[in-house]
Amino acid sequence: MPMPTTKTLREGSTRKRAAILAAARELFLTDGFDRSSVDAVAARAEVSKRTVYDYFGDKQTLLRAVVDDIGQSLVTTIRRTLDDTLTGLTEAAGLEDALVTFSMRIATDMLGSAEYATLQRLVRAESGHLPHRGYNSLADTPDEALAERFAAFAAAGLLDVPDPRLAADQFIALTFGVALDRLGSANAAEDARVRPLVVEGVRTFLRAYRTAQS
Numbered sequence: 001m002p003m004p005t006t007k008t009l010r011e012g013s014t015r016k017r018a019a020i021l022a023a024a025r026e027l028f029l030t031d032g033f034d035r036s037s038v039d040a041v042a043a044r045a046e047v048s049k050r051t052v053y054d055y056f057g058d059k060q061t062l063l064r065a066v067v068d069d070i071g072q073s074l075v076t077t078i079r080r081t082l083d084d085t086l087t088g089l090t091e092a093a094g095l096e097d098a099l100v101t102f103s104m105r106i107a108t109d110m111l112g113s114a115e116y117a118t119l120q121r122l123v124r125a126e127s128g129h130l131p132h133r134g135y136n137s138l139a140d141t142p143d144e145a146l147a148e149r150f151a152a153f154a155a156a157g158l159l160d161v162p163d164p165r166l167a168a169d170q171f172i173a174l175t176f177g178v179a180l181d182r183l184g185s186a187n188a189a190e191d192a193r194v195r196p197l198v199v200e201g202v203r204t205f206l207r208a209y210r211t212a213q214s
Contacts, residue, residue, distance in 0.1 A: 016045070016047055016051060016055070017055055019045040019046065019047065020041060020042075020045045020047060020051070020052055020055055020056070020062070021062075021065060021066055021069050022045070023041045023042075023044035023045035024036070024041045024045075024062050024063070024065075024066050025066045025069075025070075025118070025122075026044065027040055027041055027044065028063060028066060028122060028126065029118065029121065029122065032125065032126075033059070033063055033125075033126045033129050036059075038052050038053070038059055038062075041062070060129055063122075063126060063129055063130065064130060064131065066122065067119065067122055067123065067130065070115055070118055070119045070122070071119060073115050074110055074113075074115055074116060074119065075141050075142065075145075077109055077110045077113070077115075078106065078110060078141075078142045078145060079145055081102060081105045081106055081109060081110070082102065082145055082146070082149055084105070085098055085101045085102040085105060086098055086099070086102050086149045087149075089153070089156075089158070090156055090158075092158050092210070092211075095153070095158055095159075095206065095210070096202055096203065096206060099171075099202045099205070099206070100198060100199055100202050103175050103176070103198045103201075103202060104188055104195060104198060106176070107176065107179070107186050107187065107188035107189075107194055107198065108187075108188050108189045111176065111185075111186045111187050111188070112187040112188060112189035112190065142172075143165065143168045143169055143172065144165065144168070146168040146171065146172070147164040147165040147167065147168040148164070150164040150167045150168055150171075150209075151164040157211055158210075158211065159209045159210060159211060160209055160210070160211045160212075161209055167205075167209055170205065170208075171201075171202075171205050174201035174202075174204050174205050175197070175198045175201035175202060175205075176198075178197050178201055179193075179194045179197045179198065182197060183197075
């Protein structure tokens, strides 16, 4: 019988890890963290209990890994949306439409997604088992990714942003932040009131940061 190659072992490990995360996610959502045993996770993932411990150490670390895995999926959506909507823009005339398109894509593809709803539900329900209250698996990644794009716009002469990260924070506050504060949600797929707030937020942002030449 041939010995498994390193590549086979690595792929098998990746599959097992994904299976454990998927099983834990489903059980934490349906039964709750406290009532979900490592034995149940292992059985659903079709791995041994020892394998779960080998990969994640304990149940709390597994919960954090589930939350982080969902967060990374959402970050991938954000970066893909940035690439689709805010890449290669060289004309100031298209900036407002591009920023609105980006915001509305985020409000539907991310904030309106089942992944985002799952993340919010897990963080709310299991906050006592996460490293700290309000644990955010997305961290600063979305803000930093948007800041990078604003810096590129500044280099192209489209925006005047001395502090791109501050500009990104303010953009998010003016668009999604206003929607969340006013409506309790920024899910444009379910609430038509989100778009007018996003559009006005983009225009307010551009009044502050658009260059004189543009």
